Amino acid sequence: MKALEVKNICKNFGGLKVLQNVSISVETGERRAIIGPNGAGKTTLFNIISGITTASSGEIFIFGKKVTTLSPYHRARLGLGRTFQKNNLFSDMSLLENIYLAMRINKSPLNMQDFLQQWGMWNRRNIKVKKLSYGEQRQVELLLALAQAPKILLLDEPTAGMSPVEKGLILQMIKGLDRSITILIIEHDMEVVFNLADRITVLHLGQVLCEATPEIVKAKPRVQEIYLGTTGEEGWH
Amino acid sequence: MTPCTSSRLLRLVVILILLVLPFVLSSYGLSIFTKVLIFGILAMSLDILIGYTGLVSFNHASFLGISAYTVGILAVHGINNFWLTLPAGIIAALLLAMVLGLLVLRSSDAYFLMITLAFGQMLYALAWRWRSLTGGDDGLAGIPRPEIGLPISMNDYHNFYYLVLIFFGLSFYALSKFIRSSLGRSIIGVRESESRMQALGYNTWALKYLAYIVAAGFAGLAGVLFVYFNGFISPEDLSWSLSGMIMLMVIIGGAGTLIGPVIGVGVIFILQNFISAYTERWPLFIGIIFVICVMYARNGIVGYLLKLEAKRRRCNESPGSKEHL
Numbered sequence: 001m002k003a004l005e006v007k008n009i010c011k012n013f014g015g016l017k018v019l020q021n022v023s024i025s026v027e028t029g030e031r032r033a034i035i036g037p038n039g040a041g042k043t044t045l046f047n048i049i050s051g052i053t054t055a056s057s058g059e060i061f062i063f064g065k066k067v068t069t070l071s072p073y074h075r076a077r078l079g080l081g082r083t084f085q086k087n088n089l090f091s092d093m094s095l096l097e098n099i100y101l102a103m104r105i106n107k108s109p110l111n112m113q114d115f116l117q118q119w120g121m122w123n124r125r126n127i128k129v130k131k132l133s134y135g136e137q138r139q140v141e142l143l144l145a146l147a148q149a150p151k152i153l154l155l156d157e158p159t160a161g162m163s164p165v166e167k168g169l170i171l172q173m174i175k176g177l178d179r180s181i182t183i184l185i186i187e188h189d190m191e192v193v194f195n196l197a198d199r200i201t202v203l204h205l206g207q208v209l210c211e212a213t214p215e216i217v218k219a220k221p222r223v224q225e226i227y228l229g230t231t232g233e234e235g236w237h
Numbered sequence: 238m239t240p241c242t243s244s245r246l247l248r249l250v251v252i253l254i255l256l257v258l259p260f261v262l263s264s265y266g267l268s269i270f271t272k273v274l275i276f277g278i279l280a281m282s283l284d285i286l287i288g289y290t291g292l293v294s295f296n297h298a299s300f301l302g303i304s305a306y307t308v309g310i311l312a313v314h315g316i317n318n319f320w321l322t323l324p325a326g327i328i329a330a331l332l333l334a335m336v337l338g339l340l341v342l343r344s345s346d347a348y349f350l351m352i353t354l355a356f357g358q359m360l361y362a363l364a365w366r367w368r369s370l371t372g373g374d375d376g377l378a379g380i381p382r383p384e385i386g387l388p389i390s391m392n393d394y395h396n397f398y399y400l401v402l403i404f405f406g407l408s409f410y411a412l413s414k415f416i417r418s419s420l421g422r423s424i425i426g427v428r429e430s431e432s433r434m435q436a437l438g439y440n441t442w443a444l445k446y447l448a449y450i451v452a453a454g455f456a457g458l459a460g461v462l463f464v465y466f467n468g469f470i471s472p473e474d475l476s477w478s479l480s481g482m483i484m485l486m487v488i489i490g491g492a493g494t495l496i497g498p499v500i501g502v503g504v505i506f507i508l509q510n511f512i513s514a515y516t517e518r519w520p521l522f523i524g525i526i527f528v529i530c531v532m533y534a535r536n537g538i539v540g541y542l543l544k545l546e547a548k549r550r551r552c553n554e555s556p557g558s559k560e561h562l
Contacts, residue, residue, distance in 0.1 A: 050436060051435075052432060052435070052436075071435070071440075072432075072435035072436060073434075073435050073437075073438050073439055073440050073441070076435070076436055076437055076438035077438045081436070082436050084432075084433070084436075088430050088432060088433045088436075089429075089430065089433065090425075090426055090429040090430060090433070091429060092425075092429060093422075093425070093426075093429065097422065100419075100422070101422060101423065101426050101434075101437065102437050104419055104423075105423075105437055105438045105439050106437070106438055144433070144437070145436075148437055148438060
């Protein structure tokens with residue numbers, strides 16, 4: 001079954017065409033990476049899927065239900081969770097309060113203690129989120145989305161600005177997620193992308209340049225050219 | 238002594254002081270304190286919007302005003318039973334908030350402030366022009382103290398003080414419970430990050446609407462008590478200048494602390510009464526206090542004290558702190 005379908009989405013900001021006829025179809029349980037250079041329209045696409053930004057035209061379906069005109073909270077209640085490119089947390093609240101807010105509205109079956117222990121954050125529960133390190137805050141960003149027990153998870157550059165060790169930790173967290181959760185990830189780190197994705201969609205100048213398995217995308221000279229400015233195989237490493 | 242015990246002790250002392258005040262203060266002093274408690278309810282209700290929801294509303298006096306006018310009009314028509322006028326005043330404020338909320342909550346940030354200001358001024362102009370109902374710029378005068386159905390007279394300022402004190406205590410308790418409830422936490426979540434709350438599945442508009450109505454309800458209660466305290470209501474009592482003054486009280490006392498705005502009311506009223514005895518330019522001093530707060534204590538008086546207390550605790554907890562001392 002298709003978890004998410006994006007059909008012919010266009011987004012214009014005045015005269016600027018940010019997205020042009022973007023169509024993506026994601027199967028349930030799939031790990032899909034969206035890559036592309038800065039300004040390709042990746043985050044705008046995520047904002048349109050989650051309902052923060054309205055599309056100029058096109059349609060979006062979640063598990064076959066048309067959600068194009070639904071508000072972000074309606075989409076969240078259908079099982080759509082997301083993280084943000086820049087930390088978007090309840091900074092003045094403790095970690096426990098953050099998780100509580102995420103679980104409460106979705107009547108999550110998870111137990112807060114079990115959940116935080118599972119992710120190794122239970123001993124940090126009473127600390128205000130703004131006092132946590134940047135790496136921990138990125139982790140909380142992901143935990144908030146997971147605490148709402150999502151069926152589809154949109155991850156917007158989850159490892160941005162992290163050290164290699166912290167990146168490894170986040171990668172392990174994502175890889176360990178159950179296959180019942182469908183994941184779309186925007187990521188610039190190709191190691192993370194190739195490690196995680198079943199399929200990759202390449203966006204360029206607001207259009208889908210190609211969509212294929214990591215091996216095929218890796219081999220496409222055009223993708224290497226626009227993404228890395230090189231056609232050499234060594235460019236991905 | 239643990240922080241919890243000292244906090245309880247402090248509360249007990251404050252309650253005792255409030256209870257014995259009528260025996261200590263002159264009638265003038267007690268009337269100032271009664272006014273502080275009434276405006277304390279009003280300021281706490283605005284704190285729900287400014288401090289906890291992140292909505293800087295500039296028409297809060299409208300809710301006080303419409304409630305006070307409702308009670309005043311009923312009193313003019315011979316209805317002065319407190320248990321009828323109290324719900325009537327509060328319902329008037331709630332209805333106004335239900336209608337205004339639908340309109341003003343379509344905007345946010347500075348636009349929200351501007352649109353609330355505009356609606357506040359529209360109501361002010363309505364009260365000014367609708368002379369047959371509101372008395373126009375003459376207002377409604379001679380509103381008697383309420384009948385509460387007990388063999389005690391509210392004309393006695395001691396009794397009226399205790400009536401206000403009871404409602405102040407109930408309001409403080411109810412609002413404290415409200416902000417600590419899961420609904421209250423959700424409202425704080427909206428202040429912290431509305432987009433995140435939406436992404437989690439919260440209808441943030443509904444949460445803001447609810448906060449707006451709750452705040453208006455308590456402002457309505459303050460309006461009922463105010464008109465009985467003052468015996469008079471005029472368009473000035475729903476003007477933008479009063480809304481601005483309450484906002485100032487909330488900010489000086491400490492937005493988002495609930496008790497802070499009450500302290501803000503106390504500081505401003507007491508200063509106003511003392512300084513105005515010496516000079517007509519008392520607003521200048523309040524302006525200076527506001528500037529000092531903005532520059533050195535952005536979280537207001539209570540916010541500043543809490544910061545000092547947190548710093549003191551950190552010093553005590555840090556290893557080797559005794560040696561440093």
